[in-house]
Structures are given as C-alpha cells and as structure tokens.
Amino acid sequence: MIQARGLTYQYSGGSVMTFPDIQCDAGDQLLIIGESGTGKTTLLQLLSGLRQPLSGTVSIHGTKLQDVPRKQQDQFRGKHIGLVFQTPHFLQALNVEENIALAQRLAGQKVNLSLVRDLLGRLGLTHRIRAFPRYCSQGEQQRISLARALINRPDILLADEPTSALDDRHCLEVCGMLEAHASESHSALIIVTHDQRIKDRIPHSMNLDHYV
C-alpha cells in the first residue's frame, strides 16, 4: 500500500538525514519509534507528501508521489492519506460536523452527512455533532481529529504522536480506536511516537535512533 525507498532529506543548513525503507500494506500496522530529534515527524511528512525528499521515492497504491501533477497533489493527499497529530487543530469557525464534512469536500468527495454522523457516532461523539471543537475535551478533540482522518476511508492513516498529550486512560482509548478503525477501513496504519506506553501494542516497529 505505502512504500518508501531510499528517502533522504536535508533542512537548509542541516546535515542530510537518511531514513530506512518502509513497507506497510493494507490492514498492516507499523510503529516508528525514536527519541526527539531523530526525524520522526520529518519522515511522516515525507510519507504524506507534505515535504519533498532530497532523494528516494514514496509510492502509494503504486503511484509515486513525485509523479502526481503538482495541482493534484493536495487533493491526492486529502483523498488517500489521513493524518492525526499530537495536538488536534480544527477550523474554529465550523462545528464538529462541518469540520468533518469539510475534509470530504476538500478531498474532492461529495459531502455525505449521514456518513459523517455515523462515523462520529461510532467514535462516541453523537452528542458533540453541533458543538464547536474548542468546547470539547482533549480526548474528544483527538477523537474528532481521528474522525476527520478516517472520513474519506484513506489508504494510509498516519499518526504523529497521537497519544503523547493524553493520560493513560485516553492513551489506550485513542490507540485502540486507531487500530480498530484502521483495520475496519482496511487502511495501512503508521504511528510515529516516542510514547513508551504503546510500544508493546503494535507488533511491527522500527527504531529511528540508529539512523541518525
């Protein structure tokens, strides 16, 4: 499903970073761990096409990201990749439902509100549909961002430190949901983290510490 070969990246004025090759198929789960500064987030951004690598390729569904015409790159990302971050952010002017529907629209899909409500219901957010995200608790906000990442049934779900800001209970909850919903929508799940609590939950893991 997603494949990375020979990725390197260089921040202006920095040294060249080299990343291991990655292969993660539909339904697979991969944990990428590493200390701060090992380039976890950079790797995730390379995988999602938010940054262009110095060398190497990323292919999704057999399509090389570099080959996608510039004008379609954003929509390609919106459609095929779901992203979850450590701190969830939303469009403050829109309520929860509108935020999720926006992800449908921007990915070039038709807005399907029953799908949105259904997903929010499965994430236990039915009572928050009309709320504004800033009035929701942190755990709820993380679940809303998960809903946003999942709404287009992405091929790949990328999570950047999704649990670092949460307490143990919510950490387990969000982790469980990521796993459950990724396998349900048959997405490849890649979690980047330094959170020791989730290390044991996911069988495949890769440590970046050796690559720097």
Add this chain to the structure above:
Amino acid sequence: MYSLWLSWKHLVHKPAQLVLNLVLLALSTGLIAGVFLFDRMITERLDRNLADIDLVIGAKGSPLQLILSGMYHLDAPTGNISLQAAKPFLRPGHPLIRRAVPLSLGDSYQGYRIVGTDTTFYSLYGLQLAEGRGQKDPMDIVAGASVAKALGLTIGHSFQSVHGLDDNEDLTHDDRPGFHVTGILKPNGSVADQLLLTPLESVWMVHDHGHEGQGHDVTAEEDHREITTLLIQYKVRNHLTLNLPRNINENTDMMAASPAMEMNRLYALMGAGTDLLRILAWIILAVSGLSIFVSLYSSLQARRYELALLRMMGSSPGGVFRLIMQEGFLLAFAGGLLGLGMAHLGLWLTGRFLEDEWHYAFDAWVFLPEELWLFLAVLGFGIIAALFPAWQARKVDIASTLIG
C-alpha cells in the same frame, strides 16, 4: 458556493471585526451615494422648474431670493411692484418678449401658497386639468395635484386664505370673500403641483381694503394695484435682451434677475459643500479598505494553522488564496449594498422632511448609474485590500506549520 460559504463562516466567526468593517464600508458608500443622489435630486428638481424662464422681474432686493420666491416658491418675496410698472412687459406683441407671466403672492392656505396669476402660467408649465374647470372668475381656485391630495380638496370646497406664507390661524382673512375650488390639476412634477392658483383679481380683492369690489375697470391714473413677480420668456436672444436686465435694474424701481445665472451661483455654493463631503467620504472608503486589509492580515497569523489544515485536507494553494479573496469581496459586497440602502433610506427620510417643510416631493427610490460605478469601486477596494493577505495565505508552508 461551498467555498463562499466557508469564507462567510470565517467572517461571522469574528462578529466584532465584521461589524466594524461593515459599518465603515456602509458609512463611506452611503455618504458618497447620498451626496450623488441628493445633488442630483436637488438639481433635477430645480431644473424642472426652470421652464425656460429667461428673466424674473420683481421688487429690488436679493436676486437669488427673487428667483427662489418667484420660481420655486421657497423663499419670501422681495416685495411688490406696481402693476403699472409691469404693464409694458405684459403688452401683447412685445418685440422681445414671447411670454410674460404675472404672479401675485402673499396668501396661503394651510401652508400652501396661493398664487394669483393668469392663464399664461398654465401654458408656461404645460399644466392640464384633471377635473373641474380652469380659473375664470375671481376667487376661483385651481389646485395643484399634490396640494389637492394633501389637503383632500375637491371641487366646490371653499376656504378663507391666511395672510402670509406661514400657516398662521390668527391672520385668516375672516372678513374677506372666500375661495372655492373649481379645478384640480394633473400632476406634472413642477412646482405647480404644490400651488393653489387663482386669478390675479382674487388677491387684489382679498387685500385691497380701500377699493373693495373695484374689479378691473380701473383707469391708469388711480391704479395702484400691485403684483409680486413677472416671469419672462424671450422671443429672441440678442443684444437687446442681453441689456434688458441692466436697463431694468438701473432705470426702474424693479429688479431683474436671470435664473440661469443665479442658480449657477447657488450650485457653485452648494458644490463646494458637496465636494468636501465627497472627498471626506472617499477618505473614509480608503480607511475602510485599510481596515479590511488589517483585519484579514492580522488574522492571518492566528489562522496559519487552519490554512495549513485546509491544505492538508486537500485544498490547493489557489483554493486558500480564493478563500481570503472572497472574504474581502464578501465584506465589500455586503458593506457596499448596506451603504447604498442607507443612502436611499436617508434620502427617503430627508424627502419626507422636505415635503413636510417645503411641500417638495422627492422620489428616493430612483437608482443612478453612478451608484453602480460606486458599488464596483467598493468591490474593487475589497479585492485590492484582500490581495496581499491572500497571497501570504497562499504561501503558508504546511509542513513547518503543522509540526506545532
């Protein structure tokens, strides 16, 4: 439509900023449009009453006052002139004068002026009867359309006039013969709509206390009847007509004033005021453009993350650019529309006030082509103000923004 909706959502998300921007825009647009409209309305109104009158003759005083009282029935008259002195101008077959209309002012009824005149007045303004008959005998009244409507006058209605042009009950001519309405005019948009017309003799009968009932069989020697104003239309324009006003002013007790000249002087005076107001309004419009720019630009920093999110979810750089541009456009659109609405509403209120005060009717719901240009200019301001913030939004780096 969806992205317009998104822009609108962002605008209403910050209501204080939205209101400030709208008020500034509406104020400036409204002021500019108001000046346009008011200027146009006054000029049009006054021009319609010019009726090709070349000269106004009356008692000595202020020429502008003579014009305003004699032609527009706004000001008080400068005084009276003797019919004797006016006679040469009223002579049929005068080599220079095609038409001379005598007017005799001084009385009113419920604030509406009673104008003593003869049938030349009707042909001067092209007046037509809606019902009844024209003025024939003394004390006949032919009412203008607006007066008839305002006072509910019908054929056969009779009343006593009030001395003076104000509605003062104490000055009612109780002991004088009463007027009776014999005809009502069709509305024609001229000042005649606001007047009560009667033969000259009526005014003399009401005022000529010593010579009651004399009618018009008076010999020249003992004739001290007076009129107020003569409206003159020339037959030709040559050096003789050019010198006529000066001759009258220098050699008689009367004064001659040219409406075109006096009105141009009035417009020039008015123009200085409206020009200043217009400049002020354009400055406010520039300030409101600046205000749009500042609010879009300053919110950009706070919205960097949201813009990056939009990009992450699939929006192109162009999409983000459009989003901000639309916010500027929507603000200008709503503000401009609000301003034009305010201008017309203001005009309507002014019109109502003027109608009460001066019996001048205004149509506030006429739209001018200038308003369209103004509206487009306002839209232009909004778009220009949004251009730089939108360009900045386009350049937001998603990757480095989303790390936070």
